[in-house]
Each structure stands twice: as C-alpha cells, then as structure tokens.
Amino acid sequence: MAAPSTTKVWTLQHKPRGPVTADTFALENKPLRPLNDGEILVKLVYLSNDPAQRTWIDPSVVKERAYGPAPDEGDAMPSGFVGKVVQSKSASWKEGDLVNGLGSWSEYLVLNEKAVFPARTLEGYPTSIALSALGMTTLTAYCGLHEVGHVKPEHTVVISGAAGATGSAAVQIAKNIVGCKRVVGIAGGPEKCAWVKKLGADECLDYRSPSFEDDLVKATDGYVDVYFDNVGGSILNSMFKRMKRFSRIIACGAISGYNSRETVNMNNIFEVISMRITMQGFIVSDFMAQWPAAIEAVKKAIKEGKFTTEGTETLVKAQFDEVPQVWQRLFSGQNQGKLVTQLES
Structure with missing residues (x-):
C-alpha cells in the first residue's frame, strides 16, 4: 500500500x-x-x-x-x-x-x-x-503469583479485582494451574462474582455488599497465605487483618485510587509488623526472563481446558x-x- x-x-x-x-x-x-x-x-x-x-x-x-x-x-x-x-x-x-x-x-x-x-x-x-490471555496482564498474573507470591498448592490465595484482566488470569493460574487449595476472588457485583467462580474460584466476594467485611472473615477462615492486590485502598486495609503470620502480599495495582485524591486510612497496617507480612511491589518487566515459560504454561493450560x-x-x-x-x-x-x-x- x-x-x-x-x-x-x-x-x-x-x-x-x-x-x-x-x-x-x-x-x-x-x-x-x-x-x-x-x-x-x-x-x-x-x-x-x-x-x-x-x-x-x-x-x-x-x-x-x-x-x-x-x-x-x-x-x-x-x-x-x-x-x-x-x-x-x-x-x-x-x-x-x-x-x-x-x-x-x-x-x-x-x-x-x-x-x-x-x-x-x-x-x-x-x-x-x-x-x-497471552498478553502482559496474564504475564503479570503469572509472574506475580510465582516470582513474588511463591504460591504453592497448599496455599489459600485471595485476589482482588478478580473480574479484571490481571485478576481473572490470576484466579485461573492459582486454582487451575498451580492447584491452590482455596482461591477467593473479590469483585464488584453479583454477576462478576458469579463469573469469577466459573473461572475456578472457590468463592467470590462482592466488595459493594454491605456485608463485605463479615463475608471476608467467613471466606478466609484459617487466614490467607497470599493476597494478590490489584486495587489498594480500603480492601487492602481489610486484608491486612486476614493474613497469616509470614504471609505475602503481592502489590500489583491500586485502581481504587487512580482517579481519586481521597485519603484512605490504613489503620490496619500494623498487622504487617505483628504478622511479619512480606509486601512486595513489582512490574511485569522485572521478570522478562520468565516470560517464555509463562506463555508456554498458559498455552498448555488453554489447550488442556484449564485456562479459559x-x-x-x-x-x-x-x-x-x-x-x-x-x-x-x-x-x-x-x-x-x-x-x-x-x-x-
């Protein structure tokens, strides 16, 4: 042309x-x-x-x-x-x-x-x-879970923004590829929560529900090994109190605050100290060496019906x-x- x-x-x-x-x-x-x-x-x-x-x-x-x-x-x-x-x-x-x-x-x-x-x-x-499915958001989910969260099959994992691009990939990777014993999603609205459960999550909580805080406690009975955080804000503050001793928080995103100048009171952050929580931020380009293996793992999972x-x-x-x-x-x-x-x- x-x-x-x-x-x-x-x-x-x-x-x-x-x-x-x-x-x-x-x-x-x-x-x-x-x-x-x-x-x-x-x-x-x-x-x-x-x-x-x-x-x-x-x-x-x-x-x-x-x-x-x-x-x-x-x-x-x-x-x-x-x-x-x-x-x-x-x-x-x-x-x-x-x-x-x-x-x-x-x-x-x-x-x-x-x-x-x-x-x-x-x-x-x-x-x-x-x-x-084969883009940067899936690579972000894969590298975050493996390289930052060090997820294992025996872990309980919570993923916020679970109906979004990175979150929905993280749900499938944690449950269907790694085989984590319990995966809990957090999303906005009953329709999105139902879809997240179809992806493989054992439970999905509606953060807009007036009973969200109580629902979170019930869904994380026994506490959480790994939290994949895509939203920051008040949900992150609530999750500090649900983490196990020596657990890990994957700090991937903070979309709740991207268009806002409102300050969120992180009054539960002392839990990071008392529970000896490791909270680590990352960018997908930190782990470029792992990209080829991650893409091959996801392609294999798609072909096997483990990643829709x-x-x-x-x-x-x-x-x-x-x-x-x-x-x-x-x-x-x-x-x-x-x-x-x-x-x-």
Missing part, C-alpha cells in the same frame, strides 16, 4: 488531577516521516487498555520513579498495541507481519525494528488474544476518534477481563 503522509494521534493535553475529563486528551493530525533503514511502518489494529496508563499521566509522577512511560503534555498517549506491518525497511519484518509492542494512541507508527516482537497468537483464537479465554476479553470495536472513551470504561467497571479496543478502518 502507499504510505500515508499523516496519522491521527491522541495527545496528552492536561495531566488530570482526579478524574479524566474531556480536555485531558486532544486529537491531532501529525506528519509521518519516511522510513530509515531498520524501521517499519505499522498500522495499529488493537489497543491495550490498562489501568496503569492512568498512573503514567498523573501530575504527581516523577519521571525517574515512574511505573512506566511518563508522557509530557503534548506527547502522544502511550499504549500497548497489536499492529500490522504495512511498510518495511527491515530484514527482520515483512509487510503483513503482526507485531506487538508499546506504542501510542496513533493510527500509524514508525518504529525501530527492535521495538516490537511477534504478536503471540494461538491457532483457532482471535488475534486479540495477544493482548488478553471465554469471557476473559471485552473487545470494543471503535473509531479512532473514540479511543479515550473506550479506555475510560476501565474506571467505571464496564469491562470483564481484558478491555481491548479494535480500531475500525
């Missing part, structure tokens, strides 16, 4: 303090330069929607301490993607290749040949699986002009599993 000379791009205009608003992002048309040797032109097909993106654009972020890319105002909004190579001046890639990488909210990207890798696919499954892809992806077809609105569904509970944007031509 003839190379386009321009591309639409969503740029960060104002770093939001609190909820994202209509003037947080701006749609711009930017020129595309010709390829240099070792570069490819990629047309984006799928965009990854991740809660972590909200932390990247927070005005409080210090770049050298950032969780991921930290764009300045005026920069393109960073995002994971699956795209198709439409032009190549690289010996590594040819036109039509499907590639995966970290790019931005752009229709087209000029990229170095080393900035992408082959999209992980599985015969009989849609290409979008490269961002969901059914319902684990919310695929939204959208025009490029609608990209920010789709992403914001993450913060209003409108997704089940991984939220993926399919860009319509």
Whole structure:
C-alpha cells in the first residue's frame, strides 16, 4: 500500500488531577516521516487498555520513579498495541507481519525494528488474544503469583479485582494451574462474582455488599497465605487483618485510587509488623526472563481446558476518534477481563 503522509494521534493535553475529563486528551493530525533503514511502518489494529496508563499521566509522577512511560503534555498517549506491518525497511519484518509492542494512541507508527516482537497468537483464537490471555496482564498474573507470591498448592490465595484482566488470569493460574487449595476472588457485583467462580474460584466476594467485611472473615477462615492486590485502598486495609503470620502480599495495582485524591486510612497496617507480612511491589518487566515459560504454561493450560479465554476479553470495536472513551470504561467497571479496543478502518 502507499504510505500515508499523516496519522491521527491522541495527545496528552492536561495531566488530570482526579478524574479524566474531556480536555485531558486532544486529537491531532501529525506528519509521518519516511522510513530509515531498520524501521517499519505499522498500522495499529488493537489497543491495550490498562489501568496503569492512568498512573503514567498523573501530575504527581516523577519521571525517574515512574511505573512506566511518563508522557509530557503534548506527547502522544502511550499504549500497548497489536499492529500490522504495512511498510518495511527491515530484514527482520515483512509487510503483513503482526507485531506487538508499546506504542501510542496513533493510527500509524514508525518504529525501530527492535521495538516490537511477534504478536503471540494461538491457532483457532482471535488475534486479540495477544493482548488478553497471552498478553502482559496474564504475564503479570503469572509472574506475580510465582516470582513474588511463591504460591504453592497448599496455599489459600485471595485476589482482588478478580473480574479484571490481571485478576481473572490470576484466579485461573492459582486454582487451575498451580492447584491452590482455596482461591477467593473479590469483585464488584453479583454477576462478576458469579463469573469469577466459573473461572475456578472457590468463592467470590462482592466488595459493594454491605456485608463485605463479615463475608471476608467467613471466606478466609484459617487466614490467607497470599493476597494478590490489584486495587489498594480500603480492601487492602481489610486484608491486612486476614493474613497469616509470614504471609505475602503481592502489590500489583491500586485502581481504587487512580482517579481519586481521597485519603484512605490504613489503620490496619500494623498487622504487617505483628504478622511479619512480606509486601512486595513489582512490574511485569522485572521478570522478562520468565516470560517464555509463562506463555508456554498458559498455552498448555488453554489447550488442556484449564485456562479459559471465554469471557476473559471485552473487545470494543471503535473509531479512532473514540479511543479515550473506550479506555475510560476501565474506571467505571464496564469491562470483564481484558478491555481491548479494535480500531475500525
């Protein structure tokens, strides 16, 4: 195809303090330069929607301490993607290749040949699986459980955000791959809780229920060996009191506070001392050496029926002009599993 000379791009205009608003992002048309040797032109097909993106654009972020890319105002909004190579001046890639990488909210990207890798696919499954069941969120769940939580079959594991992309993968890995004796999910609403139990959780608690605190005590009788925390906030505070002595908390996310400036009283944090709890934060890129083995383990589990892809992806077809609105569904509970944007031509 003839190379386009321009591309639409969503740029960060104002770093939001609190909820994202209509003037947080701006749609711009930017020129595309010709390829240099070792570069490819990629047309984006799928965009990854991740809660972590909200932390990247927070005005409080210090770049050298950032969780991921930290764009300045005026920069393109960073995002994971699956795209198709439409032009190549690289010996590594040819036109039509499907590639995966970290790019931005752009229709087209000029990229170095080393900035992408082959999209992980599985015969009989849609290409979008490269961002969901075989994507970074599943790798995050796998590496968090194994490398940080050191989960074992005899463990009782609690997973918050259990109906989200990382949480739903963690439920399946803990119960169906590791074989943990008890897995308890925490999600929002009875429908999501029912779905989490279908994934394999022994129990799933609705954090919106007025009886949540009592339900948590009952569901964790005997206490908890490993807590996979995706939400932070008041749920984390409640979980401090449910942990065993020498237990582990995997600090993966804190979505409850990403769009809020409200302070949560962590009045139970002394439990970390009294119970000698290990609480460790991590980023999936900490464990890149484990990625190939993790993907193979998940592929094997999918083929054996131990890891379902059914319902684990919310695929939204959208025009490029609608990209920010789709992403914001993450913060209003409108997704089940991984939220993926399919860009319509």
